[in-house]
Amino acid sequence: LADVVGADGVVTDGDELAHFGSDRCRGGWPVDPAMIVFARSASHVQGVVRACAAHGVAIVPSGGRTGLSGAATATQGEVVLSLQRMGRVLDIDEVARTLRCEAGTIVQTVQETAASVGLLYPVAFAAQGSAVVGGTIATNAGGLRVVRYGHTRDWVMGLSVVLASGELVELGGQLFKNNTGYDLRQLFIGSEGTLGVIVEATLRLCEPPRGTVSALCAVPDDSTVLAVFTRARRHGLTLQAFECFDRRCLEHVQEHRGRERIGPFSAPSPQHALIEVEVTGYGPDAEDHARDELTTCLASAQDAGEITDAVIAATRQQSVQLWSLREDITESLHRYTPFKSDVALPLARVTAFLEAFRARVAEALPDIETVVFGHVGDGNLHLNILRPEAMELDEFVRRCAGFADEMYAMVRAHGGSISAEHGIGLLKRPYLHYSRSPEEIAMMRAVKRAIDPDGLFNPGKIFEP
Amino acid sequence: LADVVGADGVVTDGDELAHFGSDRCRGGWPVDPAMIVFARSASHVQGVVRACAAHGVAIVPSGGRTGLSGAATATQGEVVLSLQRMGRVLDIDEVARTLRCEAGTIVQTVQETAASVGLLYPVAFAAQGSAVVGGTIATNAGGLRVVRYGHTRDWVMGLSVVLASGELVELGGQLFKNNTGYDLRQLFIGSEGTLGVIVEATLRLCEPPRGTVSALCAVPDDSTVLAVFTRARRHGLTLQAFECFDRRCLEHVQEHRGRERIGPFSAPSPQHALIEVEVTGYGPDAEDHARDELTTCLASAQDAGEITDAVIAATRQQSVQLWSLREDITESLHRYTPFKSDVALPLARVTAFLEAFRARVAEALPDIETVVFGHVGDGNLHLNILRPEAMELDEFVRRCAGFADEMYAMVRAHGGSISAEHGIGLLKRPYLHYSRSPEEIAMMRAVKRAIDPDGLFNPGKIFEP
Numbered sequence: 011l012a013d014v015v016g017a018d019g020v021v022t023d024g025d026e027l028a029h030f031g032s033d034r035c036r037g038g039w040p041v042d043p044a045m046i047v048f049a050r051s052a053s054h055v056q057g058v059v060r061a062c063a064a065h066g067v068a069i070v071p072s073g074g075r076t077g078l079s080g081a082a083t084a085t086q087g088e089v090v091l092s093l094q095r096m097g098r099v100l101d102i103d104e105v106a107r108t109l110r111c112e113a114g115t116i117v118q119t120v121q122e123t124a125a126s127v128g129l130l131y132p133v134a135f136a137a138q139g140s141a142v143v144g145g146t147i148a149t150n151a152g153g154l155r156v157v158r159y160g161h162t163r164d165w166v167m168g169l170s171v172v173l174a175s176g177e178l179v180e181l182g183g184q185l186f187k188n189n190t191g192y193d194l195r196q197l198f199i200g201s202e203g204t205l206g207v208i209v210e211a212t213l214r215l216c217e218p219p220r221g222t223v224s225a226l227c228a229v230p231d232d233s234t235v236l237a238v239f240t241r242a243r244r245h246g247l248t249l250q251a252f253e254c255f256d257r258r259c260l261e262h263v264q265e266h267r268g269r270e271r272i273g274p275f276s277a278p279s280p281q282h283a284l285i286e287v288e289v290t291g292y293g294p295d296a297e298d299h300a301r302d303e304l305t306t307c308l309a310s311a312q313d314a315g316e317i318t319d320a321v322i323a324a325t326r327q328q329s330v331q332l333w334s335l336r337e338d339i340t341e342s343l344h345r346y347t348p349f350k351s352d353v354a355l356p357l358a359r360v361t362a363f364l365e366a367f368r369a370r371v372a373e374a375l376p377d378i379e380t381v382v383f384g385h386v387g388d389g390n391l392h393l394n395i396l397r398p399e400a401m402e403l404d405e406f407v408r409r410c411a412g413f414a415d416e417m418y419a420m421v422r423a424h425g426g427s428i429s430a431e432h433g434i435g436l437l438k439r440p441y442l443h444y445s446r447s448p449e450e451i452a453m454m455r456a457v458k459r460a461i462d463p464d465g466l467f468n469p470g471k472i473f474e475p
Numbered sequence: 476l477a478d479v480v481g482a483d484g485v486v487t488d489g490d491e492l493a494h495f496g497s498d499r500c501r502g503g504w505p506v507d508p509a510m511i512v513f514a515r516s517a518s519h520v521q522g523v524v525r526a527c528a529a530h531g532v533a534i535v536p537s538g539g540r541t542g543l544s545g546a547a548t549a550t551q552g553e554v555v556l557s558l559q560r561m562g563r564v565l566d567i568d569e570v571a572r573t574l575r576c577e578a579g580t581i582v583q584t585v586q587e588t589a590a591s592v593g594l595l596y597p598v599a600f601a602a603q604g605s606a607v608v609g610g611t612i613a614t615n616a617g618g619l620r621v622v623r624y625g626h627t628r629d630w631v632m633g634l635s636v637v638l639a640s641g642e643l644v645e646l647g648g649q650l651f652k653n654n655t656g657y658d659l660r661q662l663f664i665g666s667e668g669t670l671g672v673i674v675e676a677t678l679r680l681c682e683p684p685r686g687t688v689s690a691l692c693a694v695p696d697d698s699t700v701l702a703v704f705t706r707a708r709r710h711g712l713t714l715q716a717f718e719c720f721d722r723r724c725l726e727h728v729q730e731h732r733g734r735e736r737i738g739p740f741s742a743p744s745p746q747h748a749l750i751e752v753e754v755t756g757y758g759p760d761a762e763d764h765a766r767d768e769l770t771t772c773l774a775s776a777q778d779a780g781e782i783t784d785a786v787i788a789a790t791r792q793q794s795v796q797l798w799s800l801r802e803d804i805t806e807s808l809h810r811y812t813p814f815k816s817d818v819a820l821p822l823a824r825v826t827a828f829l830e831a832f833r834a835r836v837a838e839a840l841p842d843i844e845t846v847v848f849g850h851v852g853d854g855n856l857h858l859n860i861l862r863p864e865a866m867e868l869d870e871f872v873r874r875c876a877g878f879a880d881e882m883y884a885m886v887r888a889h890g891g892s893i894s895a896e897h898g899i900g901l902l903k904r905p906y907l908h909y910s911r912s913p914e915e916i917a918m919m920r921a922v923k924r925a926i927d928p929d930g931l932f933n934p935g936k937i938f939e940p
Contacts, residue, residue, distance in 0.1 A: 185854065186819065189895065196664075461922075
């Protein structure tokens with residue numbers, strides 16, 4: 011391997027093995043890579059793959075290691091193949107609105123490069139400053155603007171991938187249209203490094219919004235959040251985001267910041283809807299019109315009793331403040347070592363699911379607090395179960411694990427998904443059957459065998475080998 | 476089979492066999508189905524698949540038979556499994572903006588059902604009054620609004636598919652987000668009936684545009700069409716469509732209608748750009764603003780010499796008239812039994828490709844006329860080679876076939892695709908290698924074997940078995 015990538019490209023030092031051998035998700039598994047290999051080019055990747063294949067050593071493809079499901083963790087002496095040193099933007103085409111880059115390019119670099127020519131790469135999420143393009147493709151990253159822009163999948167135009175044979179294949183190219191048989195590119199999107207190594211991507215870009223207007227609404231309960239969403243849609247507002255967070259989320263952020271009161275309301279409400287509306291249209295009054303429409307819509311919601319209070323940000327700074335209430339939730343919960351979940355429901359089932367979920371939590375985990383927030387416009391809820399300070403971590407993990415099966419069974423019963431955004435990796439592998447049928451899992455295994463017959467790439471991720 | 480679908484569901488009569496045994500593409504292959512079987516439910520489809528599998532008889536899934544590549548044609552005694560009697564819209568969710576329907580539902584029915592609740596199913600193309608949802612998914616249909624709304628792929632949320640085992644699997648459900656392993660749904664989109672039978676789909680819908688403004692521009696040459704497109708994009712116009720057609724296209728439509736002059740200009744121009752701009756924004760003046768922006772943009776293009784004349788439709792009727800010039804091209808060429816192609820290029824290569832193509836056609840087919848039109852905003856060109864009246868069909872076909880290899884090699888040299896929208900089927904199977912590498916074709920075969928191991932579905936389509 012040192013012959014392939016140079017001596018400085020191979021790391022076997024203990025601390026570095028631990029650092030580069032795992033993503034952000036720590037579970038009950040060991041972190042045990044044989045070594046870390048840093049490629050600097052597609053041909054490096056080809057050489058590493060060929061060498062590993064020849065010696066029967068498995069490969070864990072690795073990017074920014076910001077994943078939340080253990081998909082980029084080596085647990086059994088694999089070679090971790092890092093693309094972190096392949097971070098160049100290769101090309102940007104302002105007219106076709108495409109950007110070509112190496113797979114190790116940081117997402118924020120893509121966003122900034124796009125912005126430098128007046129365009130937008132619209133996939134945006136908390137880890138965008140560390141996550142790399144290849145990793146976001148392999149996990150089909152979502153984020154805050156999915157309700158408007160979809161997932162990473164929707165922005166991948168072409169991929170270059172190194173297969174288990176060491177061959178470099180180009181899937182898709184720079185083409186908007188290409189109906190020439192199976193779209194193999196799609197298989198690699200969301201494959202969590204199990205089918206090959208993504209070494210280069212051509213991403214689509216779009217025009218940025220002309221502006222946005224944000225509002226925070228106090229909402230009396232879970233079901234009414236959906237009523238507000240319905241109203242906003244029917245009103246014809248172009249939503250850039252529609253987020254919710256419950257009373258306890260706001261209280262935790264409040265506590266975390268050490269203040270008595272935050273946010274615009276005199277007291278936290280049972281639920282909150284954070285709405286971002288896009289300014290559309292060409293005229294000089296476009297932003298005023300968007301603000302007027304949002305105001306009218308919220309006034310009618312207030313008349314209908316769907317919101318008890320609302321504030322529309324008047325300035326950019328106010329908007330940032332409103333958004334920080336949502337964005338700081340995760341950090342404010344950190345001290346509780348929460349048991350996190352990332353479920354998706356059909357929109358029509360969100361309310362019924364939440365009702366059933368809250369009732370069951372109250373029964374099954376009476377002394378344990380649960381908070382709910384999420385990208386409710388996509389039906390995506392982050393349900394966080396918090397460890398009471400007095401409870402040992404072991405007991406907490408045991409009780410949560412006991413509840414997880416029940417929770418995911420409820421998700422299934424409501425036609426939902428056990429992983430909206432984060433993928434399966436190692437963390438949710440035991441629960442995969444709640445979202446995918448035996449026939450589907452058999453098809454996935456068959457596809458894996460068809461493309462990576464010797465199981466070279468990321469064995470044990472998503473499903474058991 | 477009669478036990479499965481009822482006696483009235485099985486057709487063996489000669490004329491009907493010919494009618495239902497083929498799509499719109501006639502090539503050098505026979506039309507030779509064993510029989511036509513009409514399913515009325517998913518369980519009918521399961522029963523037919525199980526019976527055919529048990530007897531080793533291949534199945535050609537069939538919908539509206541509007542395909543243009545022979546993918547829905549039975550050539551070797553297959554059972555044609557028609558979903559034409561499964562045409563029910565099952566559910567529409569106005570808030571989630573989804574519509575669930577049987578696979579045999581006509582696309583126009585989906586559009587009309589969406590419109591009845593104020594929503595849009597944006598996949599629109601000439602055959603939408605006959606084509607059915609399952610077929611458009613199996614071919615990933617594009618059309619006139621791809622530059623704004625993408626392909627059918629972008630609007631498929633969930634699929635129900637019957638596999639070769641007879642099992643019915645649900646892929647995707649009613650979920651916007653579902654990152655739980657390989658997105659198998661994507662494999663079936665564009666698979667041309669070779670992996671299973673799509674029996675039901677959940678489609679996404681969107682808000683319709685607030686209005687549109689159309690303009691026709693006279694453009695001095697091919698390369699300048701791209702300059703106008705570039706200008707429109709840089710200007711920030713939201714394009715619903717950006718089409719082009721050359722002088723001969725307009726002259727053929729003129730001749731076809733039997734008039735001396737059609738269209739707004741005193742004479743056809745070497746090229747034409749047909750532009751449709753979306754009215755965006757909330758105010759009462761939104762349409763005026765869109766019109767003003769388009770006017771400003773076209774005025775600057777005229778100042779720059781990119782367009783020599785332009786007309787902006789003042790009324791809905793004028794807009795329909797402008798669009799009819801583009802829409803009538805295909806029919807006006809029909810009498811020439813044209814050799815059609817449907818290629819896509821990276822936008823940055825469209826001009827260079829057209830230059831090379833026109834030069835080579837002038838050399839290789841000096842006595843044969845070629846016309847160029849297409850969805851140039853997507854890099855998608857329909858190159859039509861017309862049969863001279865004096866030339867026998869056989870000789871024409873022979874000469875075109877001789878040229879096809881050369882043309883597709885040029886497409887490949889420019890990084891293009893030999894089939895932008897129409898798929899491969901039987902028609903373009905000999906040319907698949909111009910767009911997909913040997914490694915890709917090997918992967919496609921491996922995927923086919925993984926999912927349909929006995930080759931039950933549509934053998935010989937896309938690639939040789």
